[in-house]
Amino acid sequence: MSNAREEILRRVRTALVDVQAHEQPNHIPVDRSYRHHDDAPRSEIVARFAEEVADYKAVVHRIKQSELSKTIAEACKRRKAQRMIIPTDLPQEWLPKGIEGIPDNALTYAQLDAGDGVLTGCALGIAQTGTIVLDSGPRQGRRAITLLPDYHLCVVFEDQVVGLVPEAITQLSDRVHQTGSPITFISGPSATSDIELNRVEGVHGPRTLEVLIVA
């Protein structure tokens, strides 16, 4: 429909007759005097992240690196999860004995749907909003694996947590520009307030989100 394209562009240009030909987009000033960085101490930022994630009804644990495998074992046991989907590059030492890790070697949707849960890392955490960011990078796998299982167990290292949304957007910038890989922001489990404004946790995405914050 190239004629539609030409016509729309013509309409746009006709509509903008008041814009002088020499005006460039960057001639319109954008005042970016909002906060770009959270200057609070690291410990405070991580604590806020834990608090905000929990505020969304996600289950949060703060642990030491040496406790990681043990905590994963306990979480899976509580959840009665035996067969956990994992990205192919998940560190071996994360997976405790007794839990079957099913690496995503191009699993079908039906296979993903049948898993008891999924265990991944993440790209970033945002303290201000309690958000976990996945960018298909290391220890995360493709988008479908964190979407179909009903239980998502996610490992966030303290040094991955940033303070504010602008910090996260800046950190993701290189990845967007270089690879264009998909990015997902997750803030608590799936939810709806469509019925009489009552919040219901869990509609289509994982209904349980459990987050391990590792020092």
Added chain:
Amino acid sequence: MRRSSVPIELKASFPESAKTSLRDTQLRRNLGKATQTIRGKRAAVVNEMPDWENLREAGRAIKQRVMRHLDHYLLELETAVQRAGGQVHWARDAADANRIVAEIARNHASKEVIKVKSLTTDEIKMNEALGELGIHALETDLAELIIQLADESSSHILVPAIHKNRAEIRELFMRKLGVEELSDEPAALAEVARRHLRDKFLNTKVAISGANFAVAETGTICVVESEGNGRMCVTLPEVLVSVMGIEKIIPTWQDYEVFLQLLPRSSTGERMNPYSSFWTSVTPGDGPQEFHLVLLDNGRTQVLADEMGRQTLYCIRCSACLNVCPVYERVGGYAYNSVYPGPIGAILTPQLRGLENAESLPYASSLCGACYDVCPVKINIPEVLIHLRGRVVRERQERQGVRHNLYPEDLAMQMLTQIFLDQFQFERVQRLGRLGQEPLARGGFIGNLPGPLAGWTAMRDMNVIPEQTFREWWRSRYE
């Protein structure tokens, strides 16, 4: 032959529809509760942001930049999407857009497509258009599903089924989805939707979405949502079609740092909505391997052409202005006869459709200005409303030629113009009025004006002209 879409329909005027809506006490109760709840949540999360005003100003300026250079950004976006392996289509109107989407579905022999809630596709009546061609468009958002099953239309941008209570939804699900036993607990109702749609998500080939934002620089598109149906639709099918209005562009990836703070807090009153998906055309081994972006005009360039009205296109569809509007809170969404209700609808709909097709909407406001205060991109809605009211009158005068001189309101205005032009004339009329008001005045007020003036006092009392006017008092000081 029936056309696949009807861009302009004859609609009831706002006052006519408002009368019907006001009689629906259930709707008013639900809306009152909903708007009050969301208002409170929004205020709480906005108040915790020390730089909220800076973010609003940045959001406004970024959108202003985009609108003044929309041709530049549209071409940049097209190049970026194509570079990343996506296809770009241009649609002048609803018919164009619906034809493009139908062709894509047909190319994949799809009789059913899944959809993410999208106002833009509601605006162009895509579900109906596809339906006429034998393609079923299945809504996957819970509220949209409820409305689709009930064969109704939305009453709120954000919570479209706000007019239905849980008992009604339970009854609907039992009847339409063949569920035998079901409680009216929201969690149980949501579970039914999950089971019903899961199979569709896993097996449907083509999905259709809108777009909250599209970055011109990189072609990265964003859909924000709560339930996960959006993630399902943009991740699982083989083919993804996103339909977006040409005004949804933002220049750079970095600009998300502004809008991802403004939108969730203004919209649902959350610090961040549960899920936001960003994708850049196609990624091998992850998600749909065929991506189409449909750029829709459908009246937007008309809005762009009005220098004052242009700011209407900054709108990011958060619905904050609906929730604070005293008019919307009482009449609800249906009275606006548009997929865009509330204050933003009162300025957007007439400009998209042409003023003559919705000329009562710019008057659907008390001009209290609450909408401007909460707008995350600082659209001066009252200013645009007044501007459009002026245009309504001018355009009617132009259409009617000299006949407009006989229109009662115009007659009255012409008379008032003459009176206000001359100080002595004005004072003479005041003195006359003081004499004439005697039989009508009760305790300093006039409750019922006679004849053609009765309309003025139908809703309000009028102050009487006082014994001594300000001018008379001023002069008396020197006497």
